Amino acid sequence: MLSLPPLLFALQGSESYALRVAQRLGCPLARHEERDYEDGEHKCRPLDPVIGRDVVVFHVLYGDGRQSANDKLCRLLFFCSALKDAGARQTQVVTPYLCYGRKDRRNQPQDPIMTRYVANFFEVSGVDRLITLEVHNPAAIDNAFRLPAWNLQCAQLFAEHFAKVVGDAEVVAVSPDSGGIKRAEQFRQALEQELGRTVGSALMEKHRAHTTLTGSLLVGDVRDKTAIVFDDLISTGETLKRAGQACLKAGVGRLFAAATHGLFTAGGQLFDPPIFEHVAITDTVPPFRLSSDCITRQLQVLDSTALIATFLAETGAFVRL
Known part of the structure; x- marks a missing residue:
């Protein structure tokens, strides 16, 4: 029984992403x-027997018009518990976008640390391993989770x-704030290797007080150069837009932006007016809040499923791709 590959389950709303991973691995999705x-x-x-089997559960934890992030998290945790009760040997969760990744520290007295609470939920639900893409703060995830939690980074995908x-x-x-310096540096190094020539770096000043952003200093030379503002996610888009506007003011030649998770909680605000030639995101969150015209003209969506499939294969769960 242990020689069989894991069963792959995809909860409602994550079937398309999981199916593309399953196709890369050469296996079907299990029934539930x-x-x-x-x-x-x-x-x-x-619905398929799981007793003695390893299982992999896919669910992307962003809120949409049908289910909130809380709804999806609750369903995922309940399903993982049900798998354990049904006799699953080991449960792995693949959540390309992990909710509550930004609330990882106390900013004021009695503040909750939501990332740690979410980690506790996964542990008590019997999850043995978590795989996610480009979390907001990798160190916070490492500290929050006692179970193995793997953060796959997308710098190479964007560099290519x-x-x-x-x-x-x-x-x-360009890093749009000081918290993203390491992430932007990983992208810079990957792009430098792809291009075979030196790639520079720049940093945008940013201070946040509740929902208000301040800071106008751009450190680094972008004049007449091609600048790529690189971040982990786009929520309202204000952080990327401020960095992009600073680059334009500094005389940038061409301007692009990239982020792994495109939430676009403010709709097309980032593109009104458009300041980037295009914005590149991955497919971890479908850009359902944007108009079809905006998607066609302003967005480049990169396929991240190979990262997941390769990781699952290389960690021994499946035959190597």
Whole structure:
């Protein structure tokens, strides 16, 4: 029984992403049932036998018009508990976008540390391993989770994309705030390797007080160069827009932006007016809050499923790709 590959389950709303990973691994998605009740309660159960089997559960924890992030998290935790009760040997969760990743520290007295609480929920639900993409603060995730939690970074994916775009121009990787310096540096190094030439770096000053952003200093030379503002996620888009505007004021030649998770909680605000030639994101969160015209003209969506499939294969769960 232990020689069999894991069963792959995809909860409602994550089927498309999980199916593309499963196709790369050469295996089908397992069967399960999800039922909603009149009072808002629900039930999830596996239909394929899981006793003695390793299982992998896919769910992307962003809120949409049908379910909030809380709803999706609750369903995922209940389903993982049901798998354990049904005799699953080991449960791995793949959540390309992990909710509550930004609330990882106390900013004022009696503040909650939501990232740690979410980690506790996974542990008590019987999850043995978590795999996610580009968390907001990798150190906070390492500290919050006692179970193995793997944060797969997307710097190489974006480097391969932009290496085909920037041509022979001088390039600068821009961090939109001090918290993203390491992330932007990883992207800068990956792009430098892809291009085979030096890539510069720049940093945008940012201070936050509740929902208000301040700071106008851009450290680094972008004049007449190609700048790529690089971040982990886009929520309202205000952070990227401020950095982009500072680059324009500093005389940048060409301007792009990139972020792994495109939430676009303020709709198309980032593109009104458009200041970037295009914004590159991955497919961890579908850009459902944007108009089709905005997606076509302003967005480049990169496929991240190979990162997940390769990791699952290389960690021994599946035959190597």
